[in-house]
Amino acid sequence: MAHLITRRAALALSGAAVVAGQAAAQGSSPRASSIPTQAATAPNLPIERGATLRMLRPVRFVQPDEEVFRANCARFTQQTGVEVRVDFVGWEDITQQTAVTANTGAGPDLIIGFNEAPHIYSDKLVELTDVAAYIGQKYGGWKAMAQRYGKRAGSEAWLGLPFGASGGPLVWRKSTVNAAGFERPPEDHAGFLRLCQALKAAGKPAGFALGNAVGDGNGFAQWLVWSFGGFLVDENNEVAINSRETIASLEYLKELYATFIPGTVAWGDISNNRAYSAGECHLTANGVSLYFSLKNDPAMRAIADDTEHSLLPKGLAATSPMAGLTLNAMVFKHSRFPNASKALLAFLLETPQYDPWLQANLGYWSQPLNAYSNSAVWDSDPKVSVFKGVMDTTFYAGYKGPISQASAAANADYVMVQMCASVASGQATPQQAAAEAERRARRFFRARR
Numbered sequence: 001m002a003h004l005i006t007r008r009a010a011l012a013l014s015g016a017a018v019v020a021g022q023a024a025a026q027g028s029s030p031r032a033s034s035i036p037t038q039a040a041t042a043p044n045l046p047i048e049r050g051a052t053l054r055m056l057r058p059v060r061f062v063q064p065d066e067e068v069f070r071a072n073c074a075r076f077t078q079q080t081g082v083e084v085r086v087d088f089v090g091w092e093d094i095t096q097q098t099a100v101t102a103n104t105g106a107g108p109d110l111i112i113g114f115n116e117a118p119h120i121y122s123d124k125l126v127e128l129t130d131v132a133a134y135i136g137q138k139y140g141g142w143k144a145m146a147q148r149y150g151k152r153a154g155s156e157a158w159l160g161l162p163f164g165a166s167g168g169p170l171v172w173r174k175s176t177v178n179a180a181g182f183e184r185p186p187e188d189h190a191g192f193l194r195l196c197q198a199l200k201a202a203g204k205p206a207g208f209a210l211g212n213a214v215g216d217g218n219g220f221a222q223w224l225v226w227s228f229g230g231f232l233v234d235e236n237n238e239v240a241i242n243s244r245e246t247i248a249s250l251e252y253l254k255e256l257y258a259t260f261i262p263g264t265v266a267w268g269d270i271s272n273n274r275a276y277s278a279g280e281c282h283l284t285a286n287g288v289s290l291y292f293s294l295k296n297d298p299a300m301r302a303i304a305d306d307t308e309h310s311l312l313p314k315g316l317a318a319t320s321p322m323a324g325l326t327l328n329a330m331v332f333k334h335s336r337f338p339n340a341s342k343a344l345l346a347f348l349l350e351t352p353q354y355d356p357w358l359q360a361n362l363g364y365w366s367q368p369l370n371a372y373s374n375s376a377v378w379d380s381d382p383k384v385s386v387f388k389g390v391m392d393t394t395f396y397a398g399y400k401g402p403i404s405q406a407s408a409a410a411n412a413d414y415v416m417v418q419m420c421a422s423v424a425s426g427q428a429t430p431q432q433a434a435a436e437a438e439r440r441a442r443r444f445f446r447a448r449r
Contacts, residue, residue: 003274030101030127031359031376032197035351040138042131050081057096057112058327059088061289064360072353073344080088080341091214095412101332104308109335110345115149115396115411116403118160118330124150125159126331126338131346132158139349141372143391146368151324153402161345164358164365165324166287167217170310173282173303176204184273185283189227189252192272196259198308199282206258207275211266212414214271215325218397219285223417225249226395228317232416232441239445241416242438250423250430257424265421277303285312288363288387309386323397324390366390406444415440 055073062065066088087108089097093276094113102121111117118125132150136142142150146162156336168268170185177185180198186199196206209216225231230245259263261281264271273283274289278302287399294304311320314328331341347353349369358367363384367373368391419437422428428436 021143028134032376033351033355033356033359033376035371035374036140037138037351037371038140040134041275042134043342043348045130045169045339045343047080047082047343048337050183051337053110053192053335053337054085054087054108054341055110055344055346056087056089056101056108056250058091058094061361061364065357068357068360069348072273072348072357075353076344077429079347080340080343082337082344083342084261098125098171099132105332107334108332109337110329110331110342112163112329115326115328116408118149118328118397119152120405120408121161124333126333126335127160127396128161128331128342128345129156131342132161133348134170135161135346136370139351139369141370143368144394145324145326145391145396147391148394150368152252152372153404160328160330161349162368162391163329164361164367165326165390166215166364167322167324167366167387168215168285169287169322169386170286170312170319171276171284171290173204173306173309175306176202176282177308184308184310185313187311187320189313190314193252193259196283205259205261207264207272207281209266209272210257210265210355210417210424211267211271213267213269213271214415215287216267216272216285217414217417219322221398221420222395222397223285223312224253224420225416226321226399227313227317228243228252229316232398232410233407233445235400237325237401237404237445239438239441241441242434244435246419246434247430250420253272253420253423254430260268263423268326268386279303288384291383292362293423296357302436305384307349309383310411311386319393321395322390323365323395323399324393326368326391334358363387403431408443409444413440413444416445430438 019026030402047265070086070293074409079085098117100113150158150160152159180195180202182195185195186192199205211217224245228245228249230243231250232241234240237328261275271288272284274285282364291307294300312322314320330346331338336340355375360373363377366387373388373394397411401407420435422433423430
């Protein structure tokens, strides 16, 4: 999914959501949701005398995200007397600032980071099992990917509290796909290839990022390998990327890449947004940002009306093999106010705060708790409903091994993306590319296990 959007797209999204955001910020949900709850006993968290909190989190996706989030923190202050300062930082900076905070033992009390961050700095963090147990019991349990990113591998101890995830399903022009002879994109490899070949023949090609793109590049490469049954490491964290399944996926990629719009080996996270909006590409993968930027731009409304979403093809997998970019909250041991920190996170995940925030984000973030599948946001536009189950997936960055510093490093180093790009560009055979990916991955998993 493209997490970086143009200023024009951001303005369109902000305008679309501002009414919902203002309503939510004033304490009322823009649409009525019926969120089921179960009896649960809140943990005993006596707030420390004189507590004040500083939180760091990624910059807003749309303006109402920040407005509602700040309003929720202000409500916590009203109810507890604990002042909360929230700093929003760039997506490309949050990982670095998390590392600095963990390594220096100073800075924010809490950080909402991405994906596996709590697992990298587990020895620096306050365990959150009591809050996770309470919130999970009250709101119907945590979804599969939330459990994967929240719990320490092989245990029931929670290191992080996932707040949501952004998915990147297929985005496609209905009229073009139908004209090519398909009702919707097929779920099998052969059928999907035939569709892409037909789109190229019609001069309305597909395009998927093969550049070092945090969301789109990793998302496409992971889907490709996983859909053939391949994976970077096995359950024991042994590097397993150089397999017959991976090589089969790369052989398939050679045929698929031939149907793409030129230049995708250099695409970043914003490239497919631009190509799709310009009518140069008629099938790609992206977060909800692309659709809403089109929907709320009068000049692009016709494309939005013709746009549909669907999950990436299952291929040989039982379900569509997609992982989402996950917001993951953590509390640092250096905080003088761990109880206040945990109380704030629990407060933000309760219905009066969480559901208005979820709705204000227009489906960009998908909930980590089962009860919030009933949020009215998922009925607000039928074209958004596909994002509802992002966190139901059993796939994740580093699949199939336990989440670790090694898996985070391999993902950040674009091992799988560059393997795919080398084959697509003709610089390596599938066998050579898989062997090189194996060599690169071993450096991380040997050193950082």
